[in-house]
Amino acid sequence: MSAAIRRSVTVVGAGLAGPLIAVLLARRGVSVVLLERRGDPRADRADGGRSINLALSARGIRALERAGVFADVAPLLLPMRGRMLHAPSGESTLQSYGQRPEEVNFSIGRGALNRVLLGAAERAGVLLRFNQRCLGLDPRTHALSCVDERTGEPSVLDGETLIAADGAGSAVRSSLVEAGVCAVRIEPLGHDYKEMTLPAGPAGRHVLDPGALHIWPRGGFMLIALPNPGGTFTLTLFLPRVGPVSFAALSEEQALHRFFAEQFPDLESYHEALCADYRRNPQGQLATVHARGWHLGGRALLLGDAAHAIVPFHGQGMNAAFEDCSRLDEMLERGGDWAALFEQFELDRRPDTEAIARMALENYEEMRERVRDVRFTRLQQLAFELERRFPQRFIPRYSMVTFHPQIPYREALRRGELQAAILEQLDRERLADGGIDYALVAALVQERLPALEERDLDSRTG
Ligand SMILES: Cc1cc2nc3c(=O)[nH]c(=O)nc-3n(C[C@H](O)[C@H](O)[C@H](O)COP(=O)(O)OP(=O)(O)OC[C@H]3O[C@@H](n4cnc5c(N)ncnc54)[C@H](O)[C@@H]3O)c2cc1C
Structure with a gap:
């Protein structure tokens, strides 16, 4: 790595991409501070005990290996060899993802992965600062304004270089947009999602095949399930926000029970638990973020969802965010200054993130409709x-x-x-x-x- 980039970096966002890029930079001798608006999830369960999982595949794994953290992640993985389709009749059919034994996706808990990455960042010498909400970046002075979420105390950081991994609603991206550096178009999906937990069976056994990603494809909408260790599954219902069959149409208790009974009769024994979760859990929104102008000279760079959030139907958002990290690290290895590096990163990477954004949207129709x-x-x-x-x-x-x-x-x-x-x-x-x-x-x-x-x-x- 050239002397020009051996300096200090502030990373905003300790979700998935933030800690991974922090580890990669620290391994190259960069002094890294990682800011996160939430508390330390290793101390308090920020997810309120909910178990939310993701599909990890080869691109993400390659990046985790590059950072030397895959050995810690591997024990958390549950392999899924294909999609198990559940028809309204109750019949189920497996469609395999690939045709070689190693061609599988892995289910992993978001919280567990986050905790492993934070531990790795700490061990690599990264300074972790929780409860620090970034308010924005001044594009002229490059000062980063933050506020302590517990005390309300404001602070201003003058980090030499900033990497913003603060997710789809990135505050740093908003600053770049205000400064006219970044142009963004947010394409809402119009379908929202809600997560629920399918309880474990007797003796903590999975009540569905844990070696598959389960789908109840219903044409205009779908329910999916990914396995968790301990016998539960995380179910996610993807449904239009409004319309005859929609979240809006399920606001009455009776309508909700009727919907589950008609659409998912094979889950009948769990309807009470699922309806309770449905009422308790938030309704999430989905959108594709199309942004251009990911960097402010050599001072700031958007990474992961902050630069290119996508809909989740190809299971690639996190994988693409991790691939960002490994690409940036490969470029760092070749040397150059931050300005040249950031410019090249966007030039190289944007055609790929635009391609996966499109394929992810196409995959929604495939999963809810065409697979049948x-x-x-x-x-x-x-x-x-x-x-x-x-x-x-x-x-x-x-x-x-x-x-x-x-x-x-x-x-x-x-x-x-x-x-x-x-x-x-x-x-x-x-x-x-x-x-x-x-x-x-x-x-x-x-x-x-x-x-x-x-x-x-x-x-x-x-
Ligand atoms: C329902 C759903 C299912 C998904 N399933 C998959 C899947 O199966 N496979 C897959 O690869 N991807 C999946 N994704 C996508 C994946 O979750 C994202 O692509 C991934 O989390 C992006 O990582 P990130 O680090 O860029 O952002 P995030 O993981 O969102 O992390 C951002 C971090 O920044 C913090 N932050 C935000 N604002 C501030 C601020 N102002 N100041 C300080 N900190 C801040 C947040 O608290 C958070 O910790 C799914 C997404 C959804 C919504």
Whole structure:
């Protein structure tokens, strides 16, 4: 690392990306202060005892390995090999994510992951300061205003360089927008979410298969479940905010019970517990943040959700935020000054985060609607067949995004579109002629899909 960047850095936000970038910087000899508006979650349970989980996959794992923290995270992981679809009839079907044993997603508790990352940051020499809410950055003086959440005492920090990992509602991003440095467009989804807990069965056993991500796809909305250690599942209901079937339509107790009974009859024994959770827990909003101008010269950089929050349907928001951290660290290794580095970071990274933002939106329709369609299963099986026959050239899009961290998101999107056209064509021809001529397919694949490099083919999750 060049002398120009061996200085002190303030990181705002000790969620997921904040502590990870803090560890990576500290390992390079940078002196790091990490500010967080909440209390220390290792001391007080800020989540009020709720268990909220996330899907971690290869991109996130690679970044955790780079920071030397994956060994501490690994014991927290529960592998999920595919999607278990629950029909209204109660019937369930597994659709696997990939076709190799290592092609799995992992469920991990957000709180547990956060605590591991904070411990790693502390051990790496990062100075952690909790209950410090950042109010904004003065773009002229570069002073960072904060307030102590417990005492109300204001403070001003003159950190040399600031990295803002303060999430989708970033206060630092608002300062950059006010200063005309950053342009932001927030695209609301119009569908909100609510988390509930499916209790453990007798002797702490999971009442559904813990090796899958469960989906109750219902067309205009869906319920999903990810396993937790200890036998519970975290359920998340994604539903339009308003309309005939919506959160607004479930405000009456009777309507809520009727909704659960009609839509999720297989969860009947848990309806009371789920309805109680539904009433107790907050209704979260979802949006895509499209921002340009992630940095203020070499003084400040937006990272993770602060720069590019996405909807959660590809399970990639945290993975992309972690990938930001490893990309920035790779660039630091090559040297340069902060200004050049931050500029290059946005140039390199934004096309990828825009691509995953789009794929995440597309995946909502896939999860709540298309997975139920026989055509979807037919095309997925065909995609696996093409991957087996042409492993150098054809990798299903979901697999590129989730299991192949060497393939940039933008490339997964681009190749995914070419592949979708091939799949559509083959499916049409198969339906018309009753079969597929794989000699012709080989020519088609060779013509349209350049061979991937050996390093891109290594599918792995840990
Ligand atoms: C319902 C849901 C499900 C999801 N599921 C997945 C999934 O399965 N897989 C996946 O990869 N991603 C998932 N995501 C996305 C993932 O949660 C985010 O992409 C990830 O948390 C981004 O990390 P971050 O560090 O950038 O922001 P955050 O994790 O939001 O952290 C921001 C931190 O900054 C702090 N902060 C905020 N404002 C201030 C301030 N003014 N001053 C000081 N501190 C501040 C916050 O308290 C917080 O600790 C999901 C998101 C949602 C909403």
